[in-house]
Amino acid sequence: MIKVGEHGWLEKDAPVAGPLDAIVRPIAVAPCSSDTHVMHGGAGPFENRILGHEAVGIVEEVGELVKNFKPGDKVAINCVTPDWNVQNVQRKGSNPSHDVGLMGSFKFVLQEDGVFAELFKVNNADANLVIIPDDVPIKSALMAADMMPTGFYAAEQANIQLGDTVVVFGIGPVGLMAVAGARLLGAGRIYAIGTRKNCAELALEYGATEIISYKDGNTVEQILEKEGGQVDSVIIAGSNASAINEALALVKPNGTISSVNFYDISEKFDIPLIEWGLGMSDVTLKTGFCPGGGMRMEKMLNLIQAGRVDPSKLINYEFEGFDKIPDAFIMMDEKPRDLIKPAVFFDKIE
Amino acid sequence: MIKVGEHGWLEKDAPVAGPLDAIVRPIAVAPCSSDTHVMHGGAGPFENRILGHEAVGIVEEVGELVKNFKPGDKVAINCVTPDWNVQNVQRKGSNPSHDVGLMGSFKFVLQEDGVFAELFKVNNADANLVIIPDDVPIKSALMAADMMPTGFYAAEQANIQLGDTVVVFGIGPVGLMAVAGARLLGAGRIYAIGTRKNCAELALEYGATEIISYKDGNTVEQILEKEGGQVDSVIIAGSNASAINEALALVKPNGTISSVNFYDISEKFDIPLIEWGLGMSDVTLKTGFCPGGGMRMEKMLNLIQAGRVDPSKLINYEFEGFDKIPDAFIMMDEKPRDLIKPAVFFDKIE
């Protein structure tokens, strides 16, 4: 990102490792819609900022206080890398992704340069890196950087109890992972709302029991009718701010709405309180940002290793070679209709 | 309530106890702003409906399946009396107050006649009644019907951890009990927002560490300045729907907003998403309705008995005699500035 609305290659000095940092050479990266969102100015008027927050790589160098990693280690990195020495992350049960304030732990792109580079820096390396086991494919580890932990967090926040019925708004890559997460957490029926054919097929594979499309009529009415009533939980992982109104119509008293959408600064919730039971419905709305850190990453890799989920299926456009990053980035920006997730592999694709 | 906007005495046959019911003769009742709200049509065009949901009384008669209560028992009753044979109340961790749907467990007033009567019916008596111990004053037991469990629920929903900072919007009777509840659950600093002098004094007595008044400037700014930043939890127990926007400005990432307001049908939440961290702030909004049932009542009485809280201080207007119910009701409707809570005692006030 050269300036708002303009992207291109930047020449910069190699990043330098502080005592707790690691310098990582990426071997695969994936652009995300939040990268393009930033490029268009969605996070402010950055200039000369390297974009990208989804990567796997090889440790090139470590700071003098790093104990558990060394050059040559093949590592996965959550897109969110908290500074664990900040007291804010210590609250019991909290998401550590707001270390020095809102999204403070999102170092790549928002605080510093991102991963679309020959080398990038990871803060608090001991706390934020994790070795990729040999039996975890690179593609899967790459999807564990953001898509999987964000989608799964959406499901974790939804208070799913065994056998519950869940609705998922959106079947883009995060929505698909939310479907998989809801299944992993014990949901019974899962309604996924979306229309794109390849996404719908993947949603069914990941655990949706029914695909709901606006083309077949009002989505809320379709679900209420099929379900014979309201549902336990609604996950918003796509659509826009008006999804909250549909979610409120869908969810039972005592139910939960979990949103991981990155809303645009121009959007607002506009909720007549009759939709929220005049405040008496015991409905909970949770919003959330991808929880970061090394243990989270390890858990993601454990799930892949145990065969519980295969997030590599999200990648349906593959590029080969460092110089193809712009192609992948432009594709993400233009979002061809059949795109789920593009990725760039710097070596031969395994 | 004779019809919308009109109140007066109704002549009705005495209620008949079904097999699981008890018939109770009230000895003290308290009007609540939701009674007057209903009278003005806030819950629909009821006709010939007896109002009132806060009472203590003497069991007059029990149904044939009632095992644990008998005529002559002096009992307290939560204003919400779920039908515990409905499967909806079985969800783990849920509020049982929505038995057959939204507020379904609110039998008095909304489903059937209320307690401003010579006799009233309590469904599922074994599950919903509780004996008042001799050392619990009638006034306190009366405040345990709605003010105390609702205010405390507001605090329970606010995810308060030991030493947290909490803001409470509103210092009417429910807000005051929310203050007391926040203190009982381990809050450190408690900012209570309100202006009425006697309420402010009571708020300090119940545990508020600071009273914030709009007369001293913008309330949000006052709190942010005194606190040196945002707070852990915000409780909304008063004010109107716009309090949500102030709450969002006050609460930290990872914080919780708990609302027990009964919003008017004409109100709406109007929330620019920038106020909600574009959905990334991990802020939770919980709405809630008074949790009912006998065990809840017993816990309230336990707290009174152990001296943890004295809710009788809420009552600052006392009436004597059954025929004074309209006076108390009209007072609640007109809300003189120094009113906290009126109550009517049918016998001499102890």
Place this chain on the structure above:
Amino acid sequence: MIKVGEHGWLEKDAPVAGPLDAIVRPIAVAPCSSDTHVMHGGAGPFENRILGHEAVGIVEEVGELVKNFKPGDKVAINCVTPDWNVQNVQRKGSNPSHDVGLMGSFKFVLQEDGVFAELFKVNNADANLVIIPDDVPIKSALMAADMMPTGFYAAEQANIQLGDTVVVFGIGPVGLMAVAGARLLGAGRIYAIGTRKNCAELALEYGATEIISYKDGNTVEQILEKEGGQVDSVIIAGSNASAINEALALVKPNGTISSVNFYDISEKFDIPLIEWGLGMSDVTLKTGFCPGGGMRMEKMLNLIQAGRVDPSKLINYEFEGFDKIPDAFIMMDEKPRDLIKPAVFFDKIE
């Protein structure tokens, strides 16, 4: 059960429905080791008690206060049927299976006659029955009476977070369902401890990633070595009281041990406190009994319907006809080595 140690047919009058009850005619039943345990006197010197607590059936008659079920309904019933009018079941987050004290909600066998009869009684029918949908096989609904909700509860109590490593002691029917439950709740690696070949195969099918047998050496050492350290959670669903010591050796600080074993009255925990980190390890031990009620059953059927688990695979001995109950019961008592779970179907097996 005629008396301790002696079983046979009893002639009894047909059960009579109280106002809240239903009378059900079983169409399939399954003996459980707790039935044989009771027969041998494990729960006291019962006489002339009809055994059996796992059944599905057809409603024959309902009490006058039953609203939602009628004769002819095909129903599933949790083996635990709480009296929901008892205040004990109202505690937030609690297991309702101790209505009037320890195991008080276990009406079949312990409090009253069980289900190995031409007709049996279900208390609080509206709260405890659930219609079996057409697409849920009878075999699966039968396994939802006890094996599935008990095994799943073991997993729910184990505080499993996404990607955690779990050890399950025992691969009998409850242990197998605990394996399935751990997978359904998001476990990564699952070590199942047992030796019987057909059970081991089924454990792998239900989600175990590794079978550990004492025949290959010390089970604790095997797991610590394969895992490269301790695990997050241990489920005890088999073995005897000494499993607790192995569980403590296996679990990390902050980990959880969840036991659903029905221990014999002669057993004891004998735990040198060094095994429990001298009390400093933050290890939690939860014991538990099958949570009952209709909503629980509905959730179990939802999971079957959505294809999340197929508990019918547990049944590997099938009997046809009411008069085969004793054969199945004797088989359960003698436990041939390849037995997982026997069941008796009164009509043709679907």
Place this chain on the structure above:
Amino acid sequence: MIKVGEHGWLEKDAPVAGPLDAIVRPIAVAPCSSDTHVMHGGAGPFENRILGHEAVGIVEEVGELVKNFKPGDKVAINCVTPDWNVQNVQRKGSNPSHDVGLMGSFKFVLQEDGVFAELFKVNNADANLVIIPDDVPIKSALMAADMMPTGFYAAEQANIQLGDTVVVFGIGPVGLMAVAGARLLGAGRIYAIGTRKNCAELALEYGATEIISYKDGNTVEQILEKEGGQVDSVIIAGSNASAINEALALVKPNGTISSVNFYDISEKFDIPLIEWGLGMSDVTLKTGFCPGGGMRMEKMLNLIQAGRVDPSKLINYEFEGFDKIPDAFIMMDEKPRDLIKPAVFFDKIE
């Protein structure tokens, strides 16, 4: 500690601050029974180890990576100071006090030299130190190092809901803080078990509603009779391993036992399973170690500042001057009958 069983002054070089560390000069310290326990060999054959883990002090020097503290800051320090760069502390909802394994975060005494010194080192200073506000007395801040957070943790682990009945074993300083913690978390009746007169008086002041002494008969029977049944939660903060058996006799099905006792290596739990409802009682046993870190300390200081609790009342023996540390230590070792907690203040006592 010179060697097991022998204490005396050690001459050592001043500690050196690593990049994340602070060097603190204590202004007040308190000996704890775990210090004397270690001196007698309870934690292994240490030699030339400086004891002590409860202190407040002035920052003397900070490492180059420390951002938020500087020489001259008056600071409080939890006795447990995790290394927050270790991934183990990242588990959601977990106690961070086991960073590299059991009690790994207990750096003072167990891993390194303690605080009974002219200078001592605090690891991860930014994460573990907290400024003492002017209105928090030094004595209170000193009790916030271990007594208060340990006792409060005992209460937090006990799953106390508003109005619950709680039993606390032990009215030493940790037990007294557990009583205060139970009150702060909303307990109704609190039975405190102990006999020492001054401790009993303080227990009543901190919130106990009844003191139970073995001198008046069997403590379990006394409580069951006064309560009219079993209780919701039991906290073990004193007594020995046999308290578990009494706790099991006292607690309801679905209840919780929370132990923060540091048991001796020679002790064991010896629990006939009939006492644990044959494993069917849904009783939970949680063990726990003082949760550390700066945010925890800040919350403790918030509670003191807001007037919720005054832990300084625990200190009933005060010494003045650095050279009085041995006197206080010997007093703690000998435990005169009226001792609650000794403390040493290096300057004039405020």
